[in-house]
Amino acid sequence: DGGITQSPKYLFRKEGQNVTLSCEQNLNHDAMYWYRQDPGQGLRLIYYSQIVNDFQKGDIAEGYSVSREKKESFPLTVTSAQKNPTAFYLCASSWGEEGGLETQYFGPGTRLLVL
Amino acid sequence: AQSVTQLDSHVSVSEGTPVLLRCNYSSSYSPSLFWYVQHPNKGLQLLLKYTSAATLVKGINGFEAEFKKSETSFHLTKPSAHMSDAAEYFCVVILGYSSASKIIFGSGTRLSIRP
Numbered sequence: 740d741g742g743i744t745q746s747p748k749y750l751f752r753k754e755g756q757n758v759t760l761s762c763e764q765n766l767n768h769d770a771m772y773w774y775r776q777d778p779g780q781g782l783r784l785i786y787y788s789q790i791v792n793d794f795q796k797g798d799i800a801e802g803y804s805v806s807r808e809k810k811e812s813f814p815l816t817v818t819s820a821q822k823n824p825t826a827f828y829l830c831a832s833s834w835g836e837e838g839g840l841e842t843q844y845f846g847p848g849t850r851l852l853v854l
Numbered sequence: 855a856q857s858v859t860q861l862d863s864h865v866s867v868s869e870g871t872p873v874l875l876r877c878n879y880s881s882s883y884s885p886s887l888f889w890y891v892q893h894p895n896k897g898l899q900l901l902l903k904y905t906s907a908a909t910l911v912k913g914i915n916g917f918e919a920e921f922k923k924s925e926t927s928f929h930l931t932k933p934s935a936h937m938s939d940a941a942e943y944f945c946v947v948i949l950g951y952s953s954a955s956k957i958i959f960g961s962g963t964r965l966s967i968r969p
Contacts, residue, residue, distance in 0.1 A: 743897075745897075772957075774959075779863070779962070780961055780962070781944060781959035781960050781961045781962055782898075782944070782959040783959075784957060827895075829897055829898065831898075842888065842900055842903055843898075843900075843957075844900070845890075845897035845898040845899070846897050847896055847897045848895065848896065848897050850895070
């Protein structure tokens with residue numbers, strides 16, 4: 740089955756620790772995205788990538804880093820510089836056709852909790 | 855400024871009665887408009903999308919939405935609510951059709967269904 744997978748489902752981080760959230764898709768989509776969701780708020784874009792080996796900052800990139808070495812993978816690292824990392828993180832992908840951002844397909848999410 | 859506003863943070867209806875979730879947007883472009891649904895601790899699922907074809911868009915699970923340019927609205931409706939419709943709903947706007955396209959999420963509307 741084609742789709743997007745995120746792992747782990749729950750992740751715990753200690754103070755001062757970096758953690759990496761995994762996102763994999765087998766939809767052959769060019770574009771991938773990371774969003775953060777806080778209670779009672781809409782999604783906010785952290786980073787996005789429209790092609791392999793290229794990515795752009797979204798609205799709240801500080802304290803996060805990404806890589807896009809393979810088309811199917813877009814891992815997100817939450818660094819110790821992110822002072823309020825507790826949130827629900829959603830990964831998405833789309834065809835990202837030339838000139839536009841198309842319908843996005845979302846993964847099941849990872850809930851990050853700080854100990 | 856370009857934005858999307860979901861007018862109600864919480865809507866509660868009785869099972870079998872109509873559902874109306876309101877969304878207004880502000881844009882100087884012709885936008886692409888989407889409604890997504892999110893069940894607890896799950897990723898987002900596309901309900902329907904408008905991309906400048908028919909103004910009345912039919913989606914999954916009996917939902918539909920009408921694009922009204924004069925009112926800059928894209929309200930989501932369903933004739934008869936079902937208990938399984940209880941979830942969070944997000945209105946999403948994609949502005950522009952270029953490499954500078956911007957995705958804007960509304961803050962969400964939580965739909966509760968009373969037995």
